[in-house]
Amino acid sequence: MTAAPLAFAEHDHSACSGEVLARAERVCRGAGLRLTPVRRRTLEILLEAHRALGAYEVLERLGADGFGQQPPVAYRALDFLVEHGLAHRVRRLNAFAACMHPGEAHAPAFLICRACDAVAEAPAGAVRSALDAEAARLGFTVERVSLEAVGLCPACAAP
Amino acid sequence: MTAAPLAFAEHDHSACSGEVLARAERVCRGAGLRLTPVRRRTLEILLEAHRALGAYEVLERLGADGFGQQPPVAYRALDFLVEHGLAHRVRRLNAFAACMHPGEAHAPAFLICRACDAVAEAPAGAVRSALDAEAARLGFTVERVSLEAVGLCPACAAP
DNA sequence: GACAAGATGTGATGTTATAACAATAGGTGA
DNA sequence: TCACCTATTGTTATAACATCACATCTTGTC
Numbered sequence: 507m508t509a510a511p512l513a514f515a516e517h518d519h520s521a522c523s524g525e526v527l528a529r530a531e532r533v534c535r536g537a538g539l540r541l542t543p544v545r546r547r548t549l550e551i552l553l554e555a556h557r558a559l560g561a562y563e564v565l566e567r568l569g570a571d572g573f574g575q576q577p578p579v580a581y582r583a584l585d586f587l588v589e590h591g592l593a594h595r596v597r598r599l600n601a602f603a604a605c606m607h608p609g610e611a612h613a614p615a616f617l618i619c620r621a622c623d624a625v626a627e628a629p630a631g632a633v634r635s636a637l638d639a640e641a642a643r644l645g646f647t648v649e650r651v652s653l654e655a656v657g658l659c660p661a662c663a664a665p
Numbered sequence: 666m667t668a669a670p671l672a673f674a675e676h677d678h679s680a681c682s683g684e685v686l687a688r689a690e691r692v693c694r695g696a697g698l699r700l701t702p703v704r705r706r707t708l709e710i711l712l713e714a715h716r717a718l719g720a721y722e723v724l725e726r727l728g729a730d731g732f733g734q735q736p737p738v739a740y741r742a743l744d745f746l747v748e749h750g751l752a753h754r755v756r757r758l759n760a761f762a763a764c765m766h767p768g769e770a771h772a773p774a775f776l777i778c779r780a781c782d783a784v785a786e787a788p789a790g791a792v793r794s795a796l797d798a799e800a801a802r803l804g805f806t807v808e809r810v811s812l813e814a815v816g817l818c819p820a821c822a823a824p
Numbered sequence: 825g826a827c828a829a830g831a832t833g834t835g836a837t838g839t840t841a842t843a844a845c846a847a848t849a850g851g852t853g854a
Numbered sequence: 855t856c857a858c859c860t861a862t863t864g865t866t867a868t869a870a871c872a873t874c875a876c877a878t879c880t881t882g883t884c
Contacts, residue, residue: 574864597756615796617805628799636792637774637814644673644787645819646776652813655796660804733833
């Protein structure tokens with residue numbers, strides 16, 4: 507996987523990273539969840555990378571930090587984060603990305619640039635409402651949604 | 666993978682299957698595409714199964730019918746069908762399903778029942794519009810979209 | 825019928841994900 | 855404190871999904 511920033515706009519990354527981590531800790535405390543060392547480190551890794559990482563990329567970094575080196579170690583930590591809204595799974599890329607708005611109720615859509623692999627987390631409240639409405643019409647109860655669009659980010663679309 | 670019908674409502678399946686196949690043939694003729702034996706058979710297999718099938722499930726059936734038995738045989742045929750709108754890829758299930766409306770311009774959303782694995786193809790014009798609008802706001806050019814919702818189908822939601 | 829482009833078949837390999845079980849850590853109540 | 859239960863972590867092994875590279879054959883074209 508090549509370089510692939512998690513948002514299209516420039517911003518102060520080290521600051522946002524620390525803030526998100528702190529917010530994640532509050533979320534866990536509040537919900538009675540244990541943000542254990544592996545889990546916390548996994549989230550940090552996603553935040554540091556600041557892009558979508560494959561499970562095996564995460565695993566490599568975890569191993570280097572003295573944690574287990576077998577796939578389940580990474581998958582379990584990632585599953586925990588996804589389960590509790592601290593990270594997202596980007597299925598199109600078979601990858602995971604830190605959630606930039608943990609704790610806030612939000613229905614993210616992912617915009618994936620096919621040229622540079624950048625992934626942006628876009629607000630998708632309206633999209634989600636439309637989907638819920640259509641599902642309700644069919645009697646389907648929506649629990650989780652994945653919205654992923656592939657295309658060109660502003661930078662790559664420019665000539 | 667267990668039994669998993671492709672729609673929630675009952676209907677005359679053998680009829681819909683033949684109709685869809687005929688429509689697919691017209692689409693290919695019209696676009697100068699070759700619906701070769703493997704490709705046609707692959708589409709038939711998806712239609713017969715009437716649910717989302719993994720590539721290896723398709724491969725098994727293709728092999729039994731005298732076609733090649735190696736993964737690329739199935740993946741190439743499936744990729745062709747997806748590429749030209751004759752089938753859809755359901756990423757959440759790592760599976761493929763025949764498109765029930767080939768030729769018609771449509772932006773499908775998939776409703777996936779977590780209890781029975783049924784997959785319904787729901788019209789998602791409004792959803793797609795909302796997503797396009799949000800993407801445009803960020804300067805992102807959408808080319809392909811996957812909309813997948815996991816939840817409970819009407820049958821499984823009933824007590 | 826010679827050629828080019830596309831399609832198919834095969835063997836090998838790469839990548840992603842899970843099963844099954846042992847060992848350990850953390851909290852709870854006797 | 856200690857026994858106990860549950861959640862978590864670690865390991866081995868393997869399953870499931872997907873692609874590469876290359877040979878062969880088909881199809882359409884000139």
